Amino acid sequence: MKAIALTSFGIPEVLEELEVPIPALTDTQVLVEMRASSINPADILFRSGAILQSPMADKFPDQFQLPLVLGNEAAGIVKEVGEKVRHFKPGDRVMGMVQRGSYMDYVAVEEDLLAVIPESLSFEEAGAAPTxxxxxxxxxxxxxxxxxxxxxxxxxxxxxxxxxxxxxxxxxxxxxxxxxxxxxxxxxxxxxxxxxxxxxxxxxxxxxxxxxxxxxxxxxxxxxxxxxxxxxxxxxxxxxxxxxxxxxxxxxxxxxxxxxxxxxxxxxFQARPNRTDFESIVRHMKENKLSIHIDEIYPFTAQGLLQAYRKSEESPKRGKIVISKNMG
The missing domain is CATH 3.40.50.720 (NAD(P)-binding Rossmann-like Domain)
Structure with missing residues (x-):
């Protein structure tokens, strides 16, 4: 499968498309076919290497090995579930978070870090929301x-x-x-x-x-x-x-x-992902009590992600910048 990874730290041009194996599931994980993700400030700090030069580097001792896949937000379709998974089944539309590495075709996500999303919520909105x-x-x-x-x-x-x-x-x-x-x-x-x-x-x-x-x-x-x-x-x-x-x-x-x-x-504090809170957020979005503003959407490719990072470093911007498989 395809993954968009850093092969070095620096400008967005360091992003490359690589071929990597589809992740194997544990009993408590769900395999999600990715449809959309987004960029957060932490992704920019990792990509540029700025976080390596800061006191925060000590908080991420195991997350600087290259090639490095960034992104921690996932929206997509469940393709497979582990033996102990009880809340999801293949075909479910879901959103959630991974610790690091959502810029790829498939991600393995712990069951408690996901929530089912309704048909009324687009993958782009769901991919922008979790963090x-x-x-x-x-x-x-x-x-x-x-x-x-x-x-x-x-x-x-x-x-x-x-x-x-x-x-x-x-x-x-x-x-x-x-x-x-x-x-x-x-x-x-x-x-x-x-x-x-x-x-x-x-x-x-x-x-x-x-x-x-x-x-x-x-x-x-x-x-x-x-x-x-x-x-x-x-x-x-x-x-x-x-x-x-x-x-x-x-x-x-x-x-x-x-x-x-x-x-x-x-x-x-840093957010503590869990299914209960994600379900509350999805409910608020479904009831139009919360809307995640999407500033712009780019293709889920190395070139699209490069453009998305360029946009994320500009002003003015509002809300979130999304990458989507529905683009390009």
Whole structure:
């Protein structure tokens, strides 16, 4: 089968199509014929090699061997199931996550990392959703314990995680403040945000006069990437959170080492894939309570993925960039 892999780290041109064996299944795995996947910020950091030069490299000790297949989101059709699999059968349409390596024709996925998707949901939508929707879901409801009527600031409200979080928080009855560039303000307000600020032009510390209960930060501050500690954006986040509030970061991986400020519960987390949460997300999408915005779709080929990576490094962009077998 075909896999699109890195043969070295660097520019998108390092991607190549390789022939690799179809993965063998364990008893608890499902073989999925891929239809769509997408790009996340972590994929860009791996592909460029930037993550090798950062303190985060220690968190991925076994994931730098070349050739390396990137991608962790999967949407497709079940072709085969392991002997102990009980929730899926051949022919099911599914979406889910793999730890690494979804840019290939077939992927082996643990049963608990998948959910069935309805016919009303396209493979492209499903391929865009798992990481960002799951991250937003768990940040808001598991880590943030968001309650109706609370005030929340979503940093990078037009991005993958951010645009999902704005919708979910509004659906849950929160007052939603978001940051986004000027050209994305109408888009983010259309998702349900009550207020939107361009963090490159205004100081949110002076614009947000009533403290927020929760901050969800998915904005990649260069200084944060280098140290894992809150950078300039992080300092602004602290300034707008109420005493005893919650600061959830998906970028500041060393925030737990930061001195405690005004009893604020500050935490970094990475999404924990599981079928129950995926099923909740699928239900929200089916009921039109959550829509994953697709910025652009490219062919599921080395050239298509190259173009998708080029697009992902440009501005402006909104939501997710998808690669699909239905293209090209």
């Amino acid at each position: 960002v929707a799951l991250t937003a879901w768990q940040a808001l409801f598991e880590h943030g314990r968001l309650q109706p009527g609370q005030r929340i600031l979503v940093q990078a409200g037009a991005g993958g995680v951010g645009h999902a979080a704005v919708q979910l928080a509004k659906q849950h009855g929160a007052y939603v403040i978001a940051t986004a560039r000027d050209y994305n303000h109408d888009f983010v307000k259309g998702l349900g945000a009550d207020e939107v600020f361009d963090y490159t032009k205004v100081d949110i510390a002076t614009q947000i006069t009533d403290p927020v209960d929760i901050v969800l930060d998915s904005a990649m501050d260069p200084s944060t990437f280098g140290t894992g500690l809150p950078g300039e954006i992080g300092k602004k986040n602290y300034s707008v959170i109420r005493d005893g509030g919650t600061y959830i970061s998906v970028v500041a991986f060393a925030i737990n080492q930061y001195p405690k400020v005004r009893d604020i519960d500050a935490r970094f």
